[in-house]
Amino acid sequence: xxxxxxxxxxxxxxxxxxxxxxxxxxxxxxxxxxxxxxxxxxxxxxxxxxxxxxxxxxxxxxxxxxxxxxxxxxxxxxxxxxxxxxxxxxxxxxxxxxxxxxxxxxxxxxxxxxxxxxxxxxxxxxxxxxxxxxxxxxxxxxxxxxxxxxxxxxxxxxxxxxxxxxxxxxxxxxxxxxxxxxxxxxxxxxxxxxxxxxxxxxxxxxxxxxxxxxxxxxxxxxxxxxxxxxxxxxxxxxxxxxxxxxxxxxxxxxxxxxxxxxxxxxxxxxxxxxxxxxxxxxxxxxxxxxxxxxxxxxxxxxxxxxxxxxxxxxxxxxxxxxxxxx
Numbered sequence: 001x002x003x004x005x006x007x008x009x010x011x012x013x014x015x016x017x018x019x020x021x022x023x024x025x026x027x028x029x030x031x032x033x034x035x036x037x038x039x040x041x042x043x044x045x046x047x048x049x050x051x052x053x054x055x056x057x058x059x060x061x062x063x064x065x066x067x068x069x070x071x072x073x074x075x076x077x078x079x080x081x082x083x084x085x086x087x088x089x090x091x092x093x094x095x096x097x098x099x100x101x102x103x104x105x106x107x108x109x110x111x112x113x114x115x116x117x118x119x120x121x122x123x124x125x126x127x128x129x130x131x132x133x134x135x136x137x138x139x140x141x142x143x144x145x146x147x148x149x150x151x152x153x154x155x156x157x158x159x160x161x162x163x164x165x166x167x168x169x170x171x172x173x174x175x176x177x178x179x180x181x182x183x184x185x186x187x188x189x190x191x192x193x194x195x196x197x198x199x200x201x202x203x204x205x206x207x208x209x210x211x212x213x214x215x216x217x218x219x220x221x222x223x224x225x226x227x228x229x230x231x232x233x234x235x236x237x238x239x240x241x242x243x244x245x246x247x248x249x250x251x252x253x254x255x256x257x258x259x260x261x262x263x264x265x266x267x268x269x270x271x272x273x274x275x276x277x278x279x280x281x282x283x284x285x286x287x288x289x290x291x292x293x294x295x296x297x298x299x300x301x302x303x304x305x306x307x308x309x310x311x312x313x314x315x316x317x318x319x320x321x322x323x324x325x326x
Contacts, residue, residue: 015274033234038167056138085174086167087292108283114273117183120156122175132168163288176305185268185275186309193294195261202255212248258282262294
């Protein structure tokens, strides 16, 4: 039942409801008493809700304010997971193993080779909306490079590069390496952890057993031609006689971006441009790899500028003297 309208005491009813004798006295009443008062408020027929208002669905806690949706707030939320410095581009040369002469333990590792990594550009918060370092690696013939990219390389003062990628950094301190400078394997130190990202090997169209690890159908007597079959793909009335979205089925396998986290750097060879990491790296041989400081580990006390780099191939005593002099 809708709520009753409030009564406005002291107001006259409409003129058509008054008797004729009283209606003739209305002009005299208006002159003596002035204009009639208006109602205190306009009555709206509605239903009053007894439920409390729901919290903002964008708030991470009902008692806390909603999160800010500006770009500056988004960068602030990602600050803890954004590396302090840039990464480098490397090529996967293959897997090997290192034996410890004392314990005899065999450690599988992957050999990554850095090929002429140079800084091409700096992305700033004021101009581009975020902080990043653009890195180029490899070599490319001039006749195979487009004119816009030739101009981009000319501005940086470097030769045409085969691969050009960006590495996001947390702030302005991550832009310590100037444009046009070359960075080698000594950018990483032995014992630190890195994240590698690359495109995995393409395996073509594969079945459910290889792609998702299904066990297949029974291999008993009477079961024929369905040993590696996937099985039922869609229910009847229970799921609406259709295949539900996200169903794991046979299809294209591989050829997608894969990130392997927390690989430990085993060796660094500045002379040959090689970085050896423990474990496997996605992609086939000669695949381009993005190597950057691991976001799941404490940030390494590595160099932020070229002046802070100490070559890993020199003796430890000399390295300490160079570091002390720097």
